[in-house]
Amino acid sequence: MDDESSSDSKDGAISPISGDSPSTGGGKSGDEEGRSSKTHLPNWSGSLWQDGNRKSAFQPYRQQTTVLTNLQRGNIQTLTPVLEPLDVSMHHRAGQGELSEEDFQEEVDIDEVDASGLTPLHWACFYGQLPTVQLLLQKGASINKEGKEGETALHLAAANGHHDTLKALLSKGADVDHVDENSNTALMYAAFGDHPHCVNELLVRGADFTMKNINNDSVLGIAIDRSSSQAQAVIENHLLSLLSHTK
Known part of the structure; x- marks a missing residue:
């Protein structure tokens, strides 16, 4: 199975991260062979999110019992049993990178959603x-x-640093500026994960860095609060470049 050629990591140089595959079938994630699913977007720890009445940003999956949520978190004990090939849904197979032309020889609902409202494309993009x-x-x-x-x-590709997948979508x-229910853009997701x-x-590609989510956070503010140093540097360099062209 072919996989994506580049992805971002937070610590030090940008490099692959090795680990066990997160897929139910023992397949490999799309970015590098053996890479684990490292980005579960957690509750924001900054002061703006400490109020329990506020909607916490960066929780695209709040369904605690879905397979995808469990895969994200590496909760092996909560995963569903390995399914027989005939029982594996198109969504699972998309996440494992196992779809082929043969799967479309008969008419299928390519945008069929699972219990979390996610399509096979969502799954494939989440896993790169x-x-x-x-x-x-x-x-x-x-x-x-x-x-x-x-x-x-696009949000899911950005959240997990799947650069080539993100480029393909764009x-x-x-x-590029589509917002989720908390007004978070793909750019915010990418900055959050550094x-x-x-x-x-x-x-x-023209993403609007001035946009703010429902908690009034900009992408630069998110990068700073998260100590996403590499993302912060890219944003600041972009701003400096824009300023230099206005002189």
Whole structure:
């Protein structure tokens, strides 16, 4: 199975992270072979999110019992048993990068949603399964379809630093400034996870860095509060570049 060629990591140089595969079938994630799913977007720890009455940003999956949530968190004991091939849904197979042309020889609902409102494209983008993403888009998958929390495929690719997947989505017309139900953009997700390649790609493609979410946080503020040093540097360099061109 082919996999994505580049992804962002937080510590030090940008490099692959090795670990056990998060997929139910023992397959490998899309960015690098053996990479674990390292980005579960947690509750914000800053002071603005300490009020329990406020909606916490960066929780695209609040359904605690879904397979995808468990895969994100590495809760192996809560995963569903390994399914037989005939029982594996298109969503699971998309997340494992196991879809092929043969799966579309008969008419299928390519945008069918699971219990969390997620399509096969969402799953493939969350795990950086680039060839599967390309196949789904070729077959007409809705690129800007929202999950239950307003998240799109672009949000999920950005959240996990899947740079090549993110580029593929943007090249096919993904809405760069689409907001989830908390007004978070893909750029905010990328900055939250300190994924500089994704941050840079989104900025180059025209992402609006002045937008704010429901807690009045800008992407630069998020990067600073999260100590996302690489993302912060990319944003600041972008701002300096814009200022230099206005002189």
